[in-house]
Amino acid sequence: MKALYDGMSRAPLRIGLALIGSFDAVALAWQLHRTAKSDLSHPFAPRFLFALHDRPLALAVIVATAIAGFVAFARRRHSIAGGLLAISALAILSESHAALVGGPARSFYAVGAVTFGWVFGLAYARGVSSGRLGHEVADEERLAEIGAVGVLAATYVGAGASKLLVSGVDWADANHLRAIVVSQHPISDHSLLGHYADAVMNHGTLSQAFGLATLFVQLGAFMLLVSPAMRKLWTVGILGFHLNTLFLAHIIYFEAVAIALLFGLPWPAIVTRLRGRAVLASTRPPFAPGSPRAARRTFAFALGLFAVLAGFGSLPFVRSYTSEHHRSRSPAQPDAIPTFVAPSPGVRALLGGLDLGDELANFRVVSIEGPSKSSPGTITITLHGQDGDVTGLVVRVGARGSTPHRPPRSSDRYDLFYNDSDRGVAAPTAERLEAALDAVLARITATEKTVPMPEGM
Amino acid sequence: MDEGVRTRSDRRAAIAVAALSLVGYFVVARIVGNVYPFSTFPMYAGEHGSTGSRIVAKDEAQGLHEVSDGSAWMCDAASAESLRPGEMPPPVLDPYACSGGGVYTITYVDRAAIDYVRTHWGSDPRARPVELVRHIWTFPDDRGPPTTSDCHVASCRAVLR
Numbered sequence: 001m002k003a004l005y006d007g008m009s010r011a012p013l014r015i016g017l018a019l020i021g022s023f024d025a026v027a028l029a030w031q032l033h034r035t036a037k038s039d040l041s042h043p044f045a046p047r048f049l050f051a052l053h054d055r056p057l058a059l060a061v062i063v064a065t066a067i068a069g070f071v072a073f074a075r076r077r078h079s080i081a082g083g084l085l086a087i088s089a090l091a092i093l094s095e096s097h098a099a100l101v102g103g104p105a106r107s108f109y110a111v112g113a114v115t116f117g118w119v120f121g122l123a124y125a126r127g128v129s130s131g132r133l134g135h136e137v138a139d140e141e142r143l144a145e146i147g148a149v150g151v152l153a154a155t156y157v158g159a160g161a162s163k164l165l166v167s168g169v170d171w172a173d174a175n176h177l178r179a180i181v182v183s184q185h186p187i188s189d190h191s192l193l194g195h196y197a198d199a200v201m202n203h204g205t206l207s208q209a210f211g212l213a214t215l216f217v218q219l220g221a222f223m224l225l226v227s228p229a230m231r232k233l234w235t236v237g238i239l240g241f242h243l244n245t246l247f248l249a250h251i252i253y254f255e256a257v258a259i260a261l262l263f264g265l266p267w268p269a270i271v272t273r274l275r276g277r278a279v280l281a282s283t284r285p286p287f288a289p290g291s292p293r294a295a296r297r298t299f300a301f302a303l304g305l306f307a308v309l310a311g312f313g314s315l316p317f318v319r320s321y322t323s324e325h326h327r328s329r330s331p332a333q334p335d336a337i338p339t340f341v342a343p344s345p346g347v348r349a350l351l352g353g354l355d356l357g358d359e360l361a362n363f364r365v366v367s368i369e370g371p372s373k374s375s376p377g378t379i380t381i382t383l384h385g386q387d388g389d390v391t392g393l394v395v396r397v398g399a400r401g402s403t404p405h406r407p408p409r410s411s412d413r414y415d416l417f418y419n420d421s422d423r424g425v426a427a428p429t430a431e432r433l434e435a436a437l438d439a440v441l442a443r444i445t446a447t448e449k450t451v452p453m454p455e456g457m
Numbered sequence: 458m459d460e461g462v463r464t465r466s467d468r469r470a471a472i473a474v475a476a477l478s479l480v481g482y483f484v485v486a487r488i489v490g491n492v493y494p495f496s497t498f499p500m501y502a503g504e505h506g507s508t509g510s511r512i513v514a515k516d517e518a519q520g521l522h523e524v525s526d527g528s529a530w531m532c533d534a535a536s537a538e539s540l541r542p543g544e545m546p547p548p549v550l551d552p553y554a555c556s557g558g559g560v561y562t563i564t565y566v567d568r569a570a571i572d573y574v575r576t577h578w579g580s581d582p583r584a585r586p587v588e589l590v591r592h593i594w595t596f597p598d599d600r601g602p603p604t605t606s607d608c609h610v611a612s613c614r615a616v617l618r
Contacts, residue, residue, distance in 0.1 A: 001471040040568075091493040104491045112494030117478045124477075128470045143474045150478025157479070158486050159498035166502040175596040179509035180501055182594045182603070183563045187513050187521050204600025225475045289466040299473055306481035313489025322490030386490070 003145050004228040008268040010141040013148070016262040017118065018074035020255050021086055021111045025066035028093040028108060029059045035100045042324055045099030052096045065089040073115070080126075080133055083119040087112050103326030107253040113155055114148045114259050120302070121147025127298030128289045139287035149231070149263055153221040155256075156238065160218030172211035174204030177248075181207075184249040193247050200248060210244065217241045228266070235264025316357030323357070323364040323386055343368035346454040347379055352443035354381075361439040362432065363392070371456030377402055379454070383436055391428040394419040395440050399457050409441045413448050416441055506559040507596045509603075512552065512570040512610060515588040516617055524570040524589070527615035529581035532574065532589065550574055555591035555608030562591075574613070584614040 005013065037050050052059055066089035072082030090112050098104040121144040129137035163171040170176065178201050185197040200207050217237040224231045238260045246252040272278075289295060312318060347368060348355060358365045363383035370379050379397040396417045400410060407415035416437055428436070486495040514522045532550060552567040574589070589610040594603040 001468055001475065003471070087494060094493040098491070098493075104493070104496065106491075106496055106498055106500060109491075109494050109496045109498075113482065113496070116494050117482070120478055120481075121474045124470065124474050128466075143470060146471055146474045147478040150475045151482045154479045154482035154486070155496070155498060158483050158496070159500070159502075161483070161487075162497045162499035162502040166499065167505075171502070174600045175507050176505055178596065178603075179505050179507075179561045179594070180563070182509035183511050183561060184566060186523050187511070187592065188523050188526060201594070202602040204596065208600075222479055225479065287467055287470075289464070289470050292466070295466060295470065295473075299477075302473070302477050302481075306477065306485060309481075309485045309495075310488050313485055313492065313495070318489060318492065322492060325491055 001146070001225075002228055003142055003149075004231050004263070004266055005145050005268075006142065006228075008266060010145055012267045013118075013145060013262060014076070014079075014141075015074045016258070017111060017115050017148075018070035018086075020258055021070045021090065021115060022067045024108050024111055024255060025063045025070075025086075025090055025093060028090070028097055029063045031105075032059060032093060032097050032100065035097070037100055040102040042099045042102055042321075044321055044324065049096040049099035052092075053100060059093075062089050062092055066093070076136075078134075080119050080123055083115050083122075087115055087119075098325065107255055110152075110155060110253065110256040110259050113151050114263075117151030118144045118148040120151075120305075121145065124298055124302060125287060127301060128295050129287070130290065131294050131297075137287070142287050145263070146225070149224050152259060152263060153224045156218045156221030160215050160221075163215065163218075172208060172215050174208045176207070177211040177214075178204065178207040181248045184251070186250070197248055210248075214241055224264075231264055235260050238264070316355050319357035319364065320366055323366060323384055343379075344454065346452070347371075349451045350444060350447055350454055351379075351381075351440070352447050354443060359386075361435040362386070363428075363436055371454060377457050379457075381440065385428070391432070393428055393433055393436060395436060397440065397444065399453065402457075409437045411441060411445045411448055413453065414444055416444075505561045507598075508559070508561045508593055509596075510556070510560050510562055510591050510593040512554075512567045513590060513592050514613075514615065514617060515590050515592075515607060517586055521592060522617050524573050526618045527574075527587065528577055528618075529579040529584050530574045530577050530613055530615045531580060531584065532611040532613035550589070550611055554610040555593070560591070560593055567591075581616050583616050585617070587613045587615045587617060589613050 032053055033056060035053060037053070041050070052062075066086050069082045069084075069086030069089060072078050073086060090108070094104060094108050094112070097108075122140055123133055124147065125140035125143040126133050126135060126137055128143075129140070167176065181197050181200050185194070189197065200210065217234070218241070221234060221238065223234045239257065242252065242257050242260075343351065343355065347370075351368070354360065354365060354368065356365055356368065360383060362385075364386050365381065366384050367382035368379065369382075371377055377398055381395045381397070382392070383395065384392040396419070398415050398417070400413050400415050402415065403417075405417065407417055409416035418433060418437060482495065486497050489495050490497060512524065514524050514527050516522065550571045552564065552571040553562075556562045556567075588607075589612075590607040591610055593606050593608060595606070596603045
């Protein structure tokens with residue numbers, strides 16, 4: 001497997017990441033300082049994430065920490081620790097910003113993700129070679145480059161997968177892209193770009209072609225890893241996608257574009273050629289892996305690292321927290337924010353272990369309430385869509401025959417009702433609503449013979 | 458260094474790093490959602506109908522303008538004189554207006570439009586009647602040009618550029 005920078009200095013990559021990351025730290029702190037808590041803010045965010053906004057000294061310390069980490073990273077002084085320190089500082093700034101504005105600004109994610117990939121590759125190289133993370137080995141940045149490009153590719157594949165998982169192949173139908181364009185592009189734009197946007201708006205076939213091209217470039221981004229030539233080719237595709245998004249929707253992710261340019265082209269060779277000099281092959285010693293045992297151990301550690309990260313991500317409170325990002329919270333709808341209540345043990349047992357953050361019929365469980373004084377005789381389950389899906393509904397469970405209304409679903413002992421006009425969320429389709437009711441019914445049917453009716457029902 | 462002289466174990470290490478970084482990041486992001494630096498990048502992934510829309514200003518001649526083309530805005534019940542200096546007008550303007558019935562909206566774009574009106578509130582003798590509308594494009598099934606309609610959001614006065 002050949003990397004684009006084989007035989008060249010990888011200093012431009014390191015220094016480029018450090019410059020972009022330091023810029024992001026300052027930009028995030030500046031935005032944080034100017035953003036107060038509002039009705040858009042995340043309803044469950046920890047207090048310290050909101051507090052940074054009016055703590056300029058704390059902000060300055062975090063920014064300085066990020067920059068110091070990136071300087072160490074760029075100078076190859078404690079590269080792994082420096083990189084992780086910088087990512088941690090950026091994470092605090094980004095999560096604080098996300099809490100205040102109600103969701104993350106993903107343009108800031110690219111540099112953190114790619115730096116993570118670089119640090120991962122570096123650690124892997126040291127693990128395979130010497131087994132000591134603090135011990136530099138020859139040509140170790142070859143794997144750092146590959147790790148960084150692997151994560152860069154994953155961000156685009158992830159974006160494409162999100163589109164398919166939420167909307168299916170319909171994402172690239174004749175209307176999706178032009179709906180985004182008309183909703184974003186300035187209406188009074190009579191420039192050349194305005195005419196370009198009009199052409200997409202008026203021609204469904206053109207809109208569909210761009211939609212398909214977007215999916216092709218994003219889902220195929222793993223090609224960045226295949227060979228140096230393919231990396232250059234796919235970088236052109238990625239830049240074309242970003243440029244078209246800028247022209248049509250006036251959206252540009254500067255960091256993503258800068259990183260694609262940085263890793264997609266062999267800058268040392270380009271500069272050498274521009275100076276009219278011959279490109280010489282490196283005489284540095286090659287990367288030399290150690291024993292097969294060290295390789296197996298490092299692979300196992302790396303798998304374990306991702307398993308731990310995935311395990312953290314699957315914790316119910318983490319998933320509930322992240323599922324509330326960018327959810328519509330209108331000031332005219334004060335009850336848009338759901339009550340974040342965990343179920344009692346009896347209710348959880350009746351619902352087959354269902355808990356906050358769990359997935360149910362492609363919805364996320366954000367609240368399980370009651371029976372309580374405010375909600376006598378009823379269990380109320382609030383479900384919200386995931387990954388940009390703004391639909392949601394409420395499923396209510398009562399004792400069978402406890403209301404005069406005809407329930408859409410019943411088990412031996414319980415009636416199920418629903419409310420699809422939960423304020424602040426859009427109603428799901430009838431099929432998704434039915435699927436959610438069926439999923440709750442299946443859980444209750446499986447447990448009701450052995451689990452006593454919860455107190456208060 | 459040429460690929461030909463790389464050792465098999467070096468190639469294995471490179472492939473392992475490529476696969477683990479690609480798949481590892483992807484899987485963790487899918488599980489966690491969005492926690493820095495992991496993200497599924499779900500922007501604009503959501504379902505849509507056959508419409509697009511945005512809040513714009515409509516002048517007396519039915520011409521459409523960006524809300525940011527206007528100044529000295531004053532809408533419906535609240536008047537500039539009734540507000541103390543620095544005080545924001547009440548939230549009578551709803552960025553979610555006319556978004557029922559499956560009309561596709563981009564919330565932050567519409568919020569920005571409404572916020573612009575609220576932060577450019579004022580009185581100016583040159584102000585003319587302006588209607589704040591949600592301009593809705595409805596796309597046909599035959600891939601042809603959309604039809605358009607306007608849904609009333611608020612009656613205002615403003616100076617349009």
